Amino acid sequence: MNATSTTSSASESISIGEIDASCRVPLFTLFVSAAVWLVVASVFGLLASLKFHSPNFLSDCACLTYGRVHPAATNVLIYGFAMQAGLGVALWIIARLGETRVAQPWLIAAGAKLWNFGLLIGIIGILAGDSTGFENLEIPRYGVVFLFLGYLLIAFLSLVTFHNRKERALGPSQWFLLAALFWFPWIYFTANYLLLSHTPIRGVTQPIVAWWYSGNLNLVWFGLVGLAVIFYFIQKLMNRPLYSRHIALLTFWTIILFASWSGIPGSAPVPAWIPSISTVATILTVVTVLSVMVNVRGTCARGCSQTESSASGKFIAFGTMAFVVAWLMNVLGAVPGVSSVTNLTWYGVGQWQLNVFGFFGMAMFGAIYHIVPQVTGIEWPSTKSVRIHYWLAAVGIILIVLPLAIGGIIQGFNWANPKMSNVDVAKNALHFLRASTTGELFIMVGNLMLLGNLIGLAVRYCKVHFVPVCKEAIAEVKPAEAKI
């Protein structure tokens, strides 16, 4: 599969500087919004976690009850931070690998604004009690419309950018991103149209579609985009190509063939064939995990120390490990004997956190810390705070996932013991939850450092690019005024 030499007219080659400059507006919009939402998500997450220390904490205000703050936190984390950062990083990788400028950067930024507007009214809706009641899809109809249009605009222009590429042959990162760009509108439209239209589907077909959507979002979309970013950066940081394209192809096919059927829990009150197929498919995703492990190990044959040297490399390395653990936890939780214990417990919540924040989020942090200085031409104001962010995020996510996983397993055994009262089961789980609050706190401080660093960088950028221009303008105006 040797890439034949480019057949495209090699008339004009675009410099890396030009490509990065074209990314500046859309990426800055996407990343700053993502960082703001990330802080919002961690504040909501912390509020929700504090409810387990004192159930009546802020419970007299309807919009701050657990049942509203919790979905607000998950939706902000998914749509505000993770997907938005993912789309930004995807756009940059597509432009860089295609050696072409981003198409219509201002329109992409407008798409991002639409997305953010939809999310904002959606979250306000959830807090006001308009949640749809379907997990990961709580945003009400009026928010969904803007999110969908915003996504279509961003994804369409990303595809145009992809189409304009100078280097025609495709690499693994590009397959993954292309499939992901196409995947989301289909699943999002299907789920929202069937669940929220004027004549929604009825009965258990509703949760089946919601579970199908969640599986496709959490495993397929986050898996494809997260691995695209990890593969791209491992090659870049190690300065060598991926160990095996064929194994990457295996990863790709197993994600789109198996992970797309996962998501329906074994206990679901639906015809048995549905959870059975889903269980088999989920267990088969172990092939995805193994193929990624082999490929990453092969690429870093002489040790991964090179990736560790840069701050981005640390985030990417953590994200890769979190991917392996999160997906293995998912496989383990689907094995029939185990699922009867872990199902409907905090184990699943821990797995979800590890997948979205530990794997996807950390990979995005690594990418953002690498990309933003390149795109703006300005270094991060504080490299120390990047290092601190890494440690806070890494320790924070471990402090969330470990107690939730262990607490979930204990909770599963407790529920299975009919002699133990409901209150006792809940109380036993509370100790673990309270431990996870520390993790939420760490993550929140880390998120604030990312936002602070981004704002600091923006201020520097303005100082470099706008202040001299303004001074010049003022200097030009003044003599003119003096003459009059």
Place this chain on the structure above:
Amino acid sequence: MKFGPLVFLAAFLALSASWCGFVLTPQVQLGRAVQETNSVVKTELYPAGRPGLAREGLEVYRANGCAYCHSQQVEQKGTLVDVVLTDAGKTPMDVANALNEAQVGKFSGPSVGAGLPKPILQGTTLEHASVLANALKKAGANTELRLVATGSDIQRGWGMRRTVAQDFISDATVMPGSLRVGPDLANVGSRLPDLNWQLVHLFNPAAVTKNSPMPAYRFLFERKKIGKQPSPDALRLTGEFAPADGYEVVPKPEAKALAVYLISLRSDTPLYEAPLTPPAAAATNAPAK
């Protein structure tokens, strides 16, 4: 895969397959499910459909995210059979012999007929139960086989059988839940059918369940001065949880709707896909723990 269209084709095929499997096929299989008379009591349509106020209550349940802590899906390990002796017949000696031969306990002739109907063999398989029933029939006795669901959820008293698709077909939003911070609610209406209990529990869970970790939903209630006459809806609160003299706690319409919805959550009708013998028929059925 060197070309964009190939990647698109691969993604398209994979996603179509998954879409046909988990979106289209369930819709074809279940999408037009209607009330059925497939319960054991043939004249009853199931599910009966919720009253209007309960349907409003479902909206309150959805808006406040009750499903993040409470599931609505009872699981079941299997189904076992109890053999109940309903009539010892005219030859109690033969019956006692048959019972002793089957080694289900020691019986002497006259004691067999005492305290009928009584369970003589509990938690066995259908084959075993049939063998015993046939032996007793030969001896002139009448028996009844009772189907009992097993599993920890059932033992907790969360339901009499597992939850099935049919239970949900009349609901606008179906929320089976994904986490059990608190107990399952699939059958809470038959477990706790008292409206005042439900309302007091919503107003202050600790008042009825000691150390309950559930938050109080006071914003669904109004604390006001008692007018000329006390409101008929006022909560019956006692002890430390009672409001100050001259005041009463009255549920807002949302609270009433939610409580009515909770009481309407009953999935104890026997169905072919989840059979059980309804308890009303047996006087000897042990009370749920």
